[in-house]
Amino acid sequence: MAEKGEILLRRDHKNILTILARMIGKSPVISTITIIVPIISGLLTFYSYSVQVHIINAVAAGAITFIPILWFVLIHGVQACSLSITNIMKSRMNAELTLAFQSELIDIANQVDFEDFDDEEFGNKLQRAKTIVGEDLEGITGFLVSSVGNISGLISIIWLSATSGYFLVTLVVGLMIVSTLSFRMFTEIKVRRTGRELTFDGRMGDYLAVTLEDPNAIREMRIYNSISYFTDLWAKLMKKQHDKRYSARKFEIKTGMIVAMVQTSAIFIVLVYLLSKMGESNTVTVGTISVLFLALLTCGGKIMSLTWPLSKLYISSSKLYDLNEVLTYKNRDFRKNNINNSSEAMLPITVSNVYFKYAKSSKYVLSNINMVIKPGEKIAIVGENGAGKSTLIKLLLGQYTASSGSIYWKDSPEPQGKVSVVYQHSIKFEMTLRENILLGDAKSSPDDVKILSILEKCELMDLFYELGGLDVRLGQMLEGSRQLSGGQWQKLAIARALYNDADLIVFDEPTSAIDPNAEMQIYTQLLDICQDKAAIFISHRLGWAKNVDTIYVIDNGSIAEVGQHQDLINNKGIYADMYALQSSWYN
């Protein structure tokens, strides 16, 4: 059980085993070599011990030969080489695994249903999984490799004790190793769990320390005179944290003493027992006793060097949990969202009695929606914040499935066709001007004539002349790149949408960063540019909506009014009120 104030660790040996299986699956040859080589090298220690027994016995009998010495040198040479091989293989394995896991995570993020993106837990897990692959995986594989090497080293000692021919000796040595290792692991994990990153106090302390260095936060704290509140809180948490760590260290010292006593007693028991059996059996010789004695003396060091990677692995297994969890998403049956991949006609889109609620919400965001989007039709969707406009668009694009009712893309209940979307927050691709437009239809070959005509339509020719061509990189990532204003990025997103010869273009508040003077002009132009296409406009500003074919007024998730501008004004309903209110701003 995690102590109060500790972040719950989902540590489970299954996480390590699952990731181990995945590693071997992804990079079978390199992973197997990286794990097998240190195991063999650790087990070779047994042969090194055997040769030492042989040499000591021979020296005691006054009959030394060079062959065992050569074997001894050879084994050590092989062990040294295997260390180098393991290190080389480990770095190759890390590179291969990082690439393989990263690609898998990118695939998953690109395939999951849009509902998964709404799931905060999935977002957090994905973020943590990416961090593990980017930062922690290398450490974890390192701990794994050194753990298996050290474990086989300790097995060699138990094996050596078995050569004495006395079960009691093997039992005492085995129990000593297992018990002292467990003691050490228990302490090490206890100490590690007091670490900053694993306790609420530690994380909160770090957060407060960062906040106390943030100039914006300091500005506000000075105004409200709240700095001492933060520093007191931080100091209190730090003191608590230090006290906890101090008590964990005290515990470590106490268990260290117990471990030392267990070890010393075991060595004493084994030694006395073997000495009493000397001469009784030909397996108990000066060589066996002295090598086992030395091996047991070094056992403490071996256990210490195993405790560190094992406890790190144990703590890290909670991180592996997130990676494993996200990777299981791959096996899910994702809804196909091929709306932009097919050349099928998508219009008319017929929406009948659609209701929709988000996965984690009990309230319907859309109710009883009925509409038909005909080829070439220009539609405006208006309504207050939170009315459900963007949600309706997500359903029309097939990104979400209606809770009930139906949507048909021409005759198909599955989304199909080609659509362009210009979002409020346009994506800034830090690539060339040409690529920024070409990405509207990435599979087509570049058509500069078409690109220039679109730039012209979107009033971006001044930018083109200023940059001196299509090959200038936009953004600020590289030297020589050119940053654009928010409005210019938005116009570029519109240009990208036009480059894709879609049947339908959706404009979800595409002019929020464009100045009001240019906005009206852009809307008029957009209607003109989209002459042969269907277009849906979402905007809070109504002045331009006069010119569309159909206006849908969404109120609290339902279509409250439908019609043309003048009809809706005559209706004196919600639209007329909104329009009157907005007109009054300009009077």
Ligand SMILES: Nc1ncnc2c1ncn2[C@@H]1O[C@H](COP(=O)(O)OP(=O)(O)OP(=O)(O)O)[C@@H](O)[C@H]1O
């Ligand atoms: N992923 C989500 N999970 C749960 N509820 C959501 C989610 N996205 C939106 N909502 C809720 O659905 C309702 C409709 O949101 P939507 O974004 O469709 O409104 P909108 O009309 O586009 O608003 P705005 O004009 O502010 O952009 C809101 O109450 C919103 O809080």
